[in-house]
Amino acid sequence: MRAYRDFYWRLSIDPTKQRPASEALIRRVLGGGNMWRINKFVNAYNLASAMTGVTLGAYDAGRVRGGLAVRFAEPGERFQGIGASSPKLLSGNEIVVSDEEGIV
Incomplete structure (x- = not known):
């Protein structure tokens, strides 16, 4: 940790x-x-x-579009977490994994 x-x-x-x-x-x-x-x-x-x-x-390789990248979220991006009822609005200070279409 x-x-x-x-x-x-x-x-x-x-x-x-x-x-x-x-x-x-x-x-x-x-x-x-x-x-x-x-x-x-x-x-x-x-x-x-x-x-x-x-x-x-x-990640499901059949659903990934293009390559994967680890990056900071853009302010205002949304992430739908496993088990979450609604997407979380991101501040831009979160580490995310994304493909060419957005956060995966």
């Missing part, structure tokens, strides 16, 4: 307000919440992330 938090601080992101994904998942489970049950593949990498503290992600 320390390496992720240090990395966030270097990017001027406060990890106490926007937690690294693996830390957020671990805190959710330790706080009595459950891991989202999406499908066997996603469930497996979420479990691996919670057990190792390493942030993981996977």
Whole structure:
């Protein structure tokens, strides 16, 4: 966790307000919440992330358009998270993965 938090601080992101994904998942489970049950593949990498503290992600190659890039969100972009009822409005200080059509 320390390496992720240090990395966030270097990017001027406060990890106490926007937690690294693996830390957020671990805190959710330790706080009595459950891991989202999406499908066997996603469930497996979420479990691996919670057990190792390493942030993981996977994407459906058939739905990705062009190459993937890790970047800061543009202010006003929206992200539809897994299990979220509505998209989250981003400030521009979030790290996102995107393809040529937008955030994936």
